[in-house]
Amino acid sequence: MSNGWSRRRIGAVGLAATAFAGAVTGCGSASSAAGDGTLAIGTLVDVQSFDPALNPGQGQRLYLDPIYDSLLRTDSEGKIVAGLATQYTLTPSSLDLTLPEGRVFSDGTPLDAQAVKASLEHIKSAAGPASTALASVSEVRVDDPAHVSLQLSAPSPALPIALTDVAGMVVAPSAIGGNDLGSAPVGSGPYMLDVAASSKGVSYVYVQNPSYADKSDQGLNRVEIKVLTDGAARAGALRSGQIDMAQVDRTQVDAVSSAGLVLEYTTGNHWMLQLADVGGQKSSALASKDIRQAIGYAIDRDAIVKANLFGQATATNQVFGPESPFHVETLPQSYGYDPEKARQLVARSGIPSPKFTVPAFGPTKPIAEAVQGYLRAVGIEMEIVLVQPGTLEKENRSTNFGGFLTPIKQVHPEQLYNERLAPGGPQNPFGTVAPTIDAFHAEALAALDEAARDAAYQKMLAEVADQALWIDLFTDDAPVAWAEKVQGVTLQPGWVMGPSLRGVTA
Incomplete structure (x- = not known):
């Protein structure tokens, strides 16, 4: 078989x-x-x-x-x-x-x-x-x-x-x-x-x-x-x-x-706001599903792409695009820009002055500030704490912050699960356990054919969206430039700081 x-x-x-x-x-x-x-x-x-x-x-x-x-x-x-x-x-x-x-x-x-x-x-x-x-x-x-x-x-x-x-x-x-x-x-x-x-x-x-x-x-x-x-x-x-x-x-x-x-663009990173502290250990407001979903509806992704990235990105509400077998056709929560719905969810939560903190450094700070403005407009305070360049990855694995704005290059749902959803995952610093997500993940691994496996991963990602464990923002286009003497350059998805030098001449 x-x-x-x-x-x-x-x-x-x-x-x-x-x-x-x-x-x-x-x-x-x-x-x-x-x-x-x-x-x-x-x-x-x-x-x-x-x-x-x-x-x-x-x-x-x-x-x-x-x-x-x-x-x-x-x-x-x-x-x-x-x-x-x-x-x-x-x-x-x-x-x-x-x-x-x-x-x-x-x-x-x-x-x-x-x-x-x-x-x-x-x-x-x-x-x-x-x-x-x-x-x-x-x-x-x-x-x-x-x-x-x-x-x-x-x-x-x-x-x-x-x-x-x-x-x-x-x-x-x-x-x-x-x-x-x-x-x-x-x-x-x-x-x-x-x-x-x-x-x-x-x-x-x-x-x-x-x-x-x-x-x-x-x-x-x-x-x-x-x-x-x-x-x-x-x-x-x-x-x-x-x-x-x-x-x-x-x-x-x-x-x-x-x-x-010479200037060309390559598919860069997918950006998300991961709401890691869903148990409310550091940021009690994030224990509320209403607050997490409100965050998703409060953010105008298209405006951020236009204003902060000069249109050099694609606003999105999920990691995998329509061309991917892991794309979810109909999400349980669409997270289109709807500030009024966000305010209603905040009110329904019953939490006065909800707030949480995120780390940021140079390149992530303008995006964080844009998100901060949209959340503040619906009554949610996201405090930004500046960290040293090169330490963001470490902070994202710590319990110092309730959430973190992070660019990722994930090309398979199994990576997302292992890194961000599994109880022992390094990007799940608070050790959140999500039984329904775990069950869909187990279903994917046990599938006997690829179509069934893809369908199980789609259900897992739909549950992530419903629980608002992270809020997807956009996938950026990374501009890379080089002098005309440089030949043999091949841009590859995810190589945002520069391409492989194999076969390159100058």
Whole structure:
């Protein structure tokens, strides 16, 4: 009997199609301007750690992707393609991976199934942001040097997509267990971090990995990633030629595009206001379903997109769009902009002066302030507490705040459940238990075909909307710009701070 689990498989054809995924498609410029093989990139935040086990991934992949190969990758449409693994087979009880032979890390040690096992076990045991993705992996078995099997304690339909991010980045065994992996990484990617030439919090320099076999990925002799937190400063550095590529602040798009730079957009993050403290431990008002639903109806998403994001986003009331199999056709609560309904719900709650707090920093502060204004207009006070850049992820996992405004890159409901809905999920800091949601999740995992599984996930997401456990706001479009000398750029969904450098030349 087919159970709908094993059909996502990448064979030799998939490998051939993806080996040069970053090399030629999506090139943003027709210019043939010759470069000098160096590339300077400006980015918004400092790297949290070069250890994939401790790095939150997503946007931070810009720092890690040159150094590490991930077991799987995504293409320009966000679909899973071959990475280090040339093929995979997923069943309810295992994920089996086939590895290439003859690969080595930058320090010359073999990259084989045993090394993959050591890396996965390191990431899982570190209990960092990536460990949740591997929570269902009960054992990593080595069948032979080219085959590794991840044994699962429960079905894990989102595991392949998780392995395209930091959970699937393979660290050299020689670097595991030391104290300097976070600052002196060892991987098998096309480039290596030049620790001596780098300056923490200022800039990070990369040079070619001489052990990397596919030279077509190594179009650059030297890469420098500069930490430029100010949007105007990044734009100025782009315009003056001090840097060659950067994520562009929306207020600077016109200035950058008028300077003759290539500017394109990629699907960025989905933004939500997660109301984590539904038990009312920190913010008693959030224990009221009426208050949580009122928050959803109070916010004018379209106005925020127009005023704060210059129209460079899509307002939405759910994570997954109409093109997704997880899209809910009819939500139990639509959360269209309806301030009068919000006021009625606040009144019905019987809670005088409801309030809660959220953390914010630079890029999230204007959005938080816009949401704050709409909530204040219906009688709800959302206090904004500014936190240091780079600490927002940590705060979102703490019980310091009743809710948090967060950009996410979630592409599967299983990730949402594991991260935000499961009682032990890292983004469920108050340990909220939701029996109905748990039941729909169990139904999805037990489904014998994909259609039934998708339907169960839809019911789970509809229940989330009805309970207003989070309020969906918009999915943004991320502007990235680069100089005309830079060729071979492929933008990918979720890579908001800059694309993969594989196949890029300058």
